[in-house]
Amino acid sequence: MTDDAADSDETDVAADDEDTNPVAEIAERASNDPFCETVGIDLASVHPGYAETMLTVEERHLNFHGTPHGGAVYALADAAFAAASNTGSKTAVALETNISYFAAVDVGETLRAVAEETHLGGRTAAYDVRVTDETGDPVATFRGRVYRFDD
Amino acid sequence: MTDDAADSDETDVAADDEDTNPVAEIAERASNDPFCETVGIDLASVHPGYAETMLTVEERHLNFHGTPHGGAVYALADAAFAAASNTGSKTAVALETNISYFAAVDVGETLRAVAEETHLGGRTAAYDVRVTDETGDPVATFRGRVYRFDD
Amino acid sequence: MTDDAADSDETDVAADDEDTNPVAEIAERASNDPFCETVGIDLASVHPGYAETMLTVEERHLNFHGTPHGGAVYALADAAFAAASNTGSKTAVALETNISYFAAVDVGETLRAVAEETHLGGRTAAYDVRVTDETGDPVATFRGRVYRFDD
Amino acid sequence: MTDDAADSDETDVAADDEDTNPVAEIAERASNDPFCETVGIDLASVHPGYAETMLTVEERHLNFHGTPHGGAVYALADAAFAAASNTGSKTAVALETNISYFAAVDVGETLRAVAEETHLGGRTAAYDVRVTDETGDPVATFRGRVYRFDD
Numbered sequence: 001m002t003d004d005a006a007d008s009d010e011t012d013v014a015a016d017d018e019d020t021n022p023v024a025e026i027a028e029r030a031s032n033d034p035f036c037e038t039v040g041i042d043l044a045s046v047h048p049g050y051a052e053t054m055l056t057v058e059e060r061h062l063n064f065h066g067t068p069h070g071g072a073v074y075a076l077a078d079a080a081f082a083a084a085s086n087t088g089s090k091t092a093v094a095l096e097t098n099i100s101y102f103a104a105v106d107v108g109e110t111l112r113a114v115a116e117e118t119h120l121g122g123r124t125a126a127y128d129v130r131v132t133d134e135t136g137d138p139v140a141t142f143r144g145r146v147y148r149f150d151d
Numbered sequence: 152m153t154d155d156a157a158d159s160d161e162t163d164v165a166a167d168d169e170d171t172n173p174v175a176e177i178a179e180r181a182s183n184d185p186f187c188e189t190v191g192i193d194l195a196s197v198h199p200g201y202a203e204t205m206l207t208v209e210e211r212h213l214n215f216h217g218t219p220h221g222g223a224v225y226a227l228a229d230a231a232f233a234a235a236s237n238t239g240s241k242t243a244v245a246l247e248t249n250i251s252y253f254a255a256v257d258v259g260e261t262l263r264a265v266a267e268e269t270h271l272g273g274r275t276a277a278y279d280v281r282v283t284d285e286t287g288d289p290v291a292t293f294r295g296r297v298y299r300f301d302d
Numbered sequence: 303m304t305d306d307a308a309d310s311d312e313t314d315v316a317a318d319d320e321d322t323n324p325v326a327e328i329a330e331r332a333s334n335d336p337f338c339e340t341v342g343i344d345l346a347s348v349h350p351g352y353a354e355t356m357l358t359v360e361e362r363h364l365n366f367h368g369t370p371h372g373g374a375v376y377a378l379a380d381a382a383f384a385a386a387s388n389t390g391s392k393t394a395v396a397l398e399t400n401i402s403y404f405a406a407v408d409v410g411e412t413l414r415a416v417a418e419e420t421h422l423g424g425r426t427a428a429y430d431v432r433v434t435d436e437t438g439d440p441v442a443t444f445r446g447r448v449y450r451f452d453d
Numbered sequence: 454m455t456d457d458a459a460d461s462d463e464t465d466v467a468a469d470d471e472d473t474n475p476v477a478e479i480a481e482r483a484s485n486d487p488f489c490e491t492v493g494i495d496l497a498s499v500h501p502g503y504a505e506t507m508l509t510v511e512e513r514h515l516n517f518h519g520t521p522h523g524g525a526v527y528a529l530a531d532a533a534f535a536a537a538s539n540t541g542s543k544t545a546v547a548l549e550t551n552i553s554y555f556a557a558v559d560v561g562e563t564l565r566a567v568a569e570e571t572h573l574g575g576r577t578a579a580y581d582v583r584v585t586d587e588t589g590d591p592v593a594t595f596r597g598r599v600y601r602f603d604d
Contacts (some may be wrong), residue, residue: 026215035220038211039189052293060189063233069186070229070245075222082214082221093223095577095597096549098249098400100428100447102421118443119404123600124548124578125594126443128403128430140422142429143445145402145549145598199508200369232408246426247398247447249551251579251598269594270555274425275397277553277594279581292571292579294445294596296553298425337522340492348470362491365535366479371488372531372547377524384516384523396523400551435508 023048023087030083041079049117049127051083053143056110067104073111074099076119077129078114084127085146092125092146099142105133113142123148174199174238180230181234190223191231200268200278202234207261210212218255224262228280228293231266236297243276243297251295256284264293273297312384325350325389327371339357341374343381349438351419352383358412369406374400379444381429382417386429387448394427394448401444415444425450474598476501476540479567483536494532502570503579504536506567509563517522520557526564527552533568537580538599545578553596558586566595576601 009040018074027046030036036053039061045052055076065071077099085092105111112132119126130141178197181187185206187194190212206212208228214220228250236243252298256262263283270277280293329348332338338345339354343361347354357363357378365371379401387394407413414434421428431444464533480499480526483489488505489496492514497539498505508529516522530552538545558564572579 029215031270032222033215034211034213035223062180062185064184064237065179065244067241067244069184069226070233070248071190071222071226071395072186073228074248075220075224078221086215091216092219093216094252095251096251097221097225098247098551099446100247100421102423102428102436103247117452119440126404128443138421141430141445142299143400143443146413197550216491230542249400249596251572251596270553270591277555279594289572292581292596294551294553294594305479331517335517335522336513336515337525341524360489363547364487366482366486366539367544367546369546371486371528372550373492373524373528374488374534376527376531377522378549380523380527393518394516395520396554398551398553399523400549403547410569 026083026086029127030079030086033079035075036079040077041076043079043083044112046083046087048087049084049120051087051115053080053083053112053113057105057107059107062107070101071133073101073140074142076111077113077115077140078144080113081127081142081144084115084117085125085144088147088148090150092118092148094110095124095145095147097142097144099140101135101140102138105139109133111139119148155165157241159298169246173240177234177237181230181237184230186226187230190226190243192227194230194234195263196300197234197238199238200235200271202231202238202266204231204234204264205261206292208256208258210258221252224282224291225293226251227262228264228266228282229295231264231280232278232293233267235266236276236295239271239299241301243299246275246296246298250291250293254284256290261283262290317422325393326390330379332388335353335381337377338381341377343378345381345385346414348389350386350389351422353382353383353389353417355382355411355415359407359409361409364409375403375433375442376444379415379417379433379442380411380429380446382415383429383444384448386417386419387427387446390422390450392450392452394450396413397426397447397449399444399446403440403442404440405435409443411436413441463496471536475542477537479539482530483539486532488528489532492528494529496532496536496550497565499536499540500568502534502537502573503542504540504568506533506536506566507563510558515560522553526554526584527595529564530568530584530593531564531568533582534580534595534597537568537570538578538597540602541599542591543603545601548598548600550595550597552593554593555591556586558592562586564592
């Protein structure tokens with residue numbers, strides 16, 4: 001994830017006016033997320049109530065069993081959830097999340113997380129996130145609930 | 152987390168025979184967990200069905216709101232859960248986890264996660280993890296369920 | 303839910319040989335589930351890895367706020383999850399579930415829960431359940447993980 | 454659960470002025486919860502941020518495996534959560550809950566759920582609920598998050 005990710009070909013942002021559009025603004029901010037940069041998570045796509053993130057698994061993402069650490073898979077899903085939930089006019093912060101782990105992948109494989117809005121209320125919203133491997137097989141399923149602040 | 156963490160003063164391991172004791176063995180392996188090293192998570196204590204981990208929050212752990220990323224807090228809790236659940240004779244892998252976020256902390260603060268076994272069955276086990284700040288105030292609560300393999 | 307529900311028009315079972323087909327067998331057993339009978343939950347459809355249940359909300363399903371009790375909505379989702387997860391050759395029991403509540407409905411409304419398999423492993427499996435009102439609007443989202451025994 | 458449960462010996466309410474005390478008020482309202490009455494759940498104790506509920510398992514609470522239905526165990530935990538979270542001055546409604554199932558019990562056994570507040574924020578609060586059997590062994594662990602409305 002680089003400073004210009006929001007303008008790159010890989011980031012498919014459904015907006016062209018960065019100054020005023022909340023989707024473009026969150027795409028730029030999420031593309032510069034410090035922890036995503038630490039882990040190596042890239043923001044691939046942002047639309048209203050929707051986001052995709054990617055992570056190519058390296059040795060440094062493994063746990064002591066030699067498989068991708070739950071924290072790395074979770075962070076990938078959480079980053080998609082955070083971006084998707086902040087595409088509106090309110091600031092969204094996570095209240096509760098949960099994740100089911102299904103399968104491990106090898107080093108070198110690129111994981112993709114897709115977050116979709118399932119509920120948008122006045123004060124809270126909910127998102128389903130699916131993490132898949134390169135063949136589209138499920139790796140994990142995540143759900144998150146945010147609280148939405150007026151700015 | 153360094154290679155000699157299992158022998159350091161900070162790691163309080165309830166065993167002194169590294170070759171045969173599963174607690175000592177998991178302490179050494181978990182102290183060398185690659186993703187924990189990437190994030191900066193230290194293993195502070197391991198006992199049967201129990202583990203503590205620590206993370207000092209840096210700028211690189213923040214999200215785009217400027218608060219600790221959920222993925223960093225989760226990874227801290229998950230690391231305690233992973234260590235605690237692998238102190239027995241079976242290999243434990245995460246099936247399901249969930250986390251509730253309560254409060255954010257500032258850069259420089261050290262978070263602590265304490266994992267305790269709440270259920271040990273033949274094939275699965277469950278752990279509660281509490282993440283607190285330096286004053287002991289709750290930051291997050293996590294619960295995880297593992298599947299346990301015969302080696 | 304009556305003894306002959308498995309043969310009724312409302313129960314859409316993808317099988318016609320009750321003696322040997324696990325889907326037909328589970329349809330009959332789930333149609334006679336005592337707690338579903340207590341609550342008033344009907345099994346509407348069972349296919350491999352899939353089930354639908356229905357509940358018409360009555361006064362007796364309300365909580366002290368005057369809205370459908372979480373336990374009633376959960377039981378509806380859980381019943382679909384239980385039926386869907388037992389359509390295979392193994393006996394499935396719940397390890398972990400979670401539910402997000404989105405909206406309340408009025409007395410007289412019929413809720414529908416649809417459970418779909420998202421993962422089928424050797425020892426565990428996972429299901430997403432969506433609870434909707436009569437117009438198809440989301441009421442709750444549920445996810446469950448089962449352990450699967452050899453009989 | 455009967456209309457006079459709030460005044461019975463079994464209901465240990467930390468208040469003696471029912472007209473103005475929110476704990477006494479919620480004890481009375483929760484003791485008359487229609488769904489709890491349907492299922493047979495009794496409110497045993499209510500204090501600020503704390504509640505206990507009980508359920509004696511009958512044949513009508515079983516699932517098609519012949520063990521207590523997840524929906525019955527969940528409803529017991531959820532009822533304790535609902536009472537505990539409404540002991541303050543705000544109306545609390547469930548956003549998210551999750552439950553881990555550990556063990557089944559036999560018909561005739563009385564289950565007890567104890568809900569304790571783990572976080573009280575301005576708009577949300579969190580509760581841990583432990584369900585145990587008559588010997589105090591864990592049957593399930595539940596966690597719930599509420600949204601709190603100003604009345």
